[in-house]
Amino acid sequence: MALMTPAPSGDGHVVTRFAPSPSGYLHLGHAYSALLNFEQARAAGGRFLLRIEDIDRTRCRPEFEAAMLEDLAWLGLVWDQPPLRQSDRLPIYERYLADLEACGLVYRCFKTRRDIADAMAAPHGAPVGAFRSAPLDPEAEQAALAAGRPFAWRLSLTAARATLGLAFDRLTFVEATATGTIARPADPARFGDVVLGRKEIGTSYHLASVVDDALQGVTHVTRGQDLRDAAGLHVLLSGLLGFAPPVYHHHTLILGPDGRRLAKRDRAETLRALRAAGVTPADARARLADV
DSSP: OOOOOOOOOTTSOOEEEEOOOSSSOOBHHHHHHHHHHHHHHHHTTOEEEEEEOOOOTTTOOHHHHHHHHHHHHHTTOOOSSOOEEGGGOHHHHHHHHHHHHHTTOEEEEOOOHHHHHHHTBOTTSOBOSOOOOOOOOHHHHHHHHHTTOOOEEEEOHHHHHHHHGGGGGGOEEEEEETTEEEEEEOOGGGGOSOEEEESSSSOOHHHHHHHHHHHTTOOEEEEEGGGHHHHHHHHHHHHHHTOOOOEEEEEOOOBOTTSSBOOTTOGGGBHHHHHHTTOOHHHHHHHHTTO
16 A cells, blocks of 8 residues: 655645545445555654545435444544534535635526536437536526526636636646656546535535635545546636645555445445454455555
């Protein structure tokens, strides 16, 4: 489980975090990510934080959170301050969303899932590109609000580009590798006008993650390769919100016996199931050591 020790940030501190969602039981892939972050922080004399990303009210459950804390403690992980729960911080995210609205960087989108699917389909049904739209004119928007139509707050890439100018096309994110750090080009446009909040909850994964990384002083974000593309969007959001982005590392994904990456539905590979089968923390660490 080797990764270069992160260099200290400008103030001499390294802060890493593990940020799972309690929507199921943790598996070996989660264990790998958590251990990497923990060992990075300890090797650099820094801090390791635990963040519980529980804004999805339909899928996140208290029993999954309790099991998650047990699993991480079983692995021998110790976090350096009480876990942060995103569900306790909704007013904070709503404030940053309001700041983006005040700057004209987000707009209310009243399109339904069917509207969006139709807009993104070619004549023969093939999807094309990422969804882009535009605000309704003020009169139509007020009529939609008066009618109680649901809406999502979407980031306007058009407004973001106008705000950043040439810097929009020159966005990069810093990624750590086994031999050093490199600057990779960001491609936030691949996400289109991404949802940053909905009427019933004033945030999204992207907005909450960027805000919390900044406010918690996270200097190094280590997560799976499946989230590499998101770094480009997160760097854009950091720039629009006035945050300094962290250094990113995107680690190898842990695969199951079928060669597919592990998911919470893979019950046989959950830490809970492995514990019940008599697997020890040392066994689990040994299994991940050569990834």
